[in-house]
Amino acid sequence: MPFRFCPACGVREIVFEHGKRFRCAACGFLYFHNVATAAGAVIESDGRLVFIVRAMDPAKGLLALPGGFVDPGERAEDAVLRECREEIGWEPESLEFLASFPNRYEFGNVMYNTCDFFFLARVEGLSEADFRLDPGEAAGVRFIRPEDLSPDELAFDSTRRAIEVYQALLKLQ
Ligand SMILES: [Zn+2]
CATH class of the missing domain: 3.90.79.10 (Nucleoside Triphosphate Pyrophosphohydrolase)
Known part of the structure; x- marks a missing residue:
């Protein structure tokens, strides 16, 4: 996945997990890349x-x-x-x-x-x-x-x- 930065707070701590969601370790932002x-x-x-x-x-x-x-x-x-x-x-x-x-x-x-x-x-x-x-x-x-x-x-x-x-x-x- 070509995403590097959290779209909410901009830090470079976003992780892609469970095969379907991005989570920002800094601010807790979640984005579900659903089917x-x-x-x-x-x-x-x-x-x-x-x-x-x-x-x-x-x-x-x-x-x-x-x-x-x-x-x-x-x-x-x-x-x-x-x-x-x-x-x-x-x-x-x-x-x-x-x-x-x-x-x-x-x-x-x-x-x-x-x-x-x-x-x-x-x-x-x-x-x-x-x-x-x-x-x-x-x-x-x-x-x-x-x-x-x-x-x-x-x-x-x-x-x-x-x-x-x-x-x-x-x-x-
Ligand atoms: Zn964030």
Whole structure:
């Protein structure tokens, strides 16, 4: 963590402890670096899943689901739809909760522990022509059958775990 000074009193005695909080030994100031909520869409169309090619770090060039961080005051269900609109210019009409998994997201030398909520949308006949990508977020889009996916193509481990839940769900149907 690139923090050195207490933001309350300015002394250089801040410690990061229990994996989640900063404490100032001089003035007792506490700041909780809590888990951040994120939401991603598992969009299935004709047996394939929709991935974006990440346009920025972390994991630039690797595959991710449309999604992102939940804003203050926002529901995860609304965040995932907003992120779909922002990243691919398209959003599903309905979503169902699939699973949640922890993830780690490093940005600007700060490690964020997240809890990623995944929602499933099943849509027939979707194609790249339905999307309008934000080039700042998505360098491209890929339709991939989950069985053809290699784990090292994925930006985040939570995505792999969510896809495993999706595949287990398919076997029950
Ligand atoms: Zn202090």
